[in-house]
Amino acid sequence: MSNNTFKDLKHKVFQSGDPSYLYIGINTIIFVVFALINVPFFLSGNGGSAYDGLIREYMGFPASLQQLPYRFYTILTYQFFHEGFFHLLFNMLWLFWMGRIFLDFLKPRQFHFVYLCGGFAGALLYLLAYNVFPVFAAVTASGTATVIGSSAAVMAIVVATATLVPDYSLRLLLLGDVKLKYLAIAYVVLDLIGTASPAAGGSFAHLGGAILGFAYIKMLRGGTDWSNIFKKKPKLRVVKNNTSGKTTAPRKNVDRVDQQEIDAILDKISKTGYDKLSREEKETLFKASKH
Template sequence: MNSNLLKDLKYKVFQSGNPVFFYIGINVLIFVVFALLNIPFFLSGKGGVMYDALIREYAGFPASLSKLPTRFYTIITYQFFHDGLWHILFNMLWLFWLGNIFLDFLKPRQFHFVYLAGGIAGALLYLLAYNIFPVFAEVRPDATVIGSSAAVMAVIVATATLLPDYSMRLLLFGEVKLKYLALAYIVLDLIGIASKDAGGSFAHIGGAVLGFTYIKLLKGGADWSKIFKRKPKLRVVKNDSGKQTGRKQNEGVNQEEIDRILDKISKTGYNKLSKQEKETLFKASKD
């Protein structure tokens, strides 16, 4: 049974092709491994060494410009480390809920881009803020940020921008439209700028800006995620006249048609789509 469970988890994380499971799996795996490694430090009375002296120093993204030449890689690594159980739990729950909605309408390639670029945008805004505003001058030399919150925020805002009137049921609140959910998070982060966790709030806002900008440009026909797109393969086929022609193996669905369907979903909901429209959307998500 345990063997089957591990095989199932391995398949979902690494072989299913679902980026939501992939990022959740990687984040949870890293958290569990380092939490276990932290046990000897805790028992020896040096519980803070693992996170403060090792993870934050070598995997967290620094606010100090002088550290970047030797910590340049942290713009990626900081997105996969978390400061406690509640930190990772809430991030992974929101990534699961909103990420799967995202993938109902867009491609895995686009999800990869939004997640990673959202984390990068969050780190850059954090760096900019801590080096511009005088209030952070005293803490800047040792300040770092860790967590996938900026990346998750990019996914949340991207999904809400794509489907603003899509509703999800929340405990105690009932049905809430995604546009109000995203707005609430942004307002909380703006308030959080004037708190001790200002770095995290700046990172979240950076991720939100990336998610919003990506979807707006996507609707205008510009897809930044194409940097991850593989070159389409050509195959030889015969037409009716017997001549051979080259054709792309996976011809894309008309973008204008996809935009029309997405607009219809945002106004009337997914269930109002015709069978043909649902098939068109499914085909586009697999392209």
């Protein structure tokens, strides 16, 4: 890899300000590093893999309530480890595709909130399910049940995007143009079916992320933005007294976009689709995404 290519990747992941690239980069780097660690672990002949002996035990989110007090940090770490290459690949592809659409309409701060809190919600629903439903009692008591993967966080982004712009279409191989709302519904139904399978833990985590993504957009439309907890508090400024007796009218920001106008455009998208927006409306959304 040339030096310029490395610099471009570094800039895109860590300096561009695009959260989708940031999370794709972090997930990929962690996967590659631990995959390399797994090589001598496997070749040593001790059996198993680093994922069975290290990642699952110390980085995976546990189903056991007894383990949670000293593995509390795993509610974050489990989101950045994957079982295998294809587990990582499909999650990162969906994160890239949905991330591009999400960031066309909303802010990076909101992306960070939905991604991270979607992962948290997925872990909590997984924990609840494994401690409520009797079918999981034995595996939960054994202390071996854990969940890893960014699927819950990615699912939150997917469902949030589909809730925001349900009639936005993606062109899929063999299927043609498919609206986001149908894709999201299909994934939720598959995960509901998956709760009655040996891989039920992952399905419950996905559903937790989906609930968070849906609830976030519904609250946002109602005027409540949960991601405001990530906002930086404005610094205090000292204003010099005007001794001349003249008052200066505040300068109006010409790029500022009225929230009511944005809400009206989003409502239009939900009814007729993004493609029906005028050029001016698309420019308004673009400006809003920069603030």
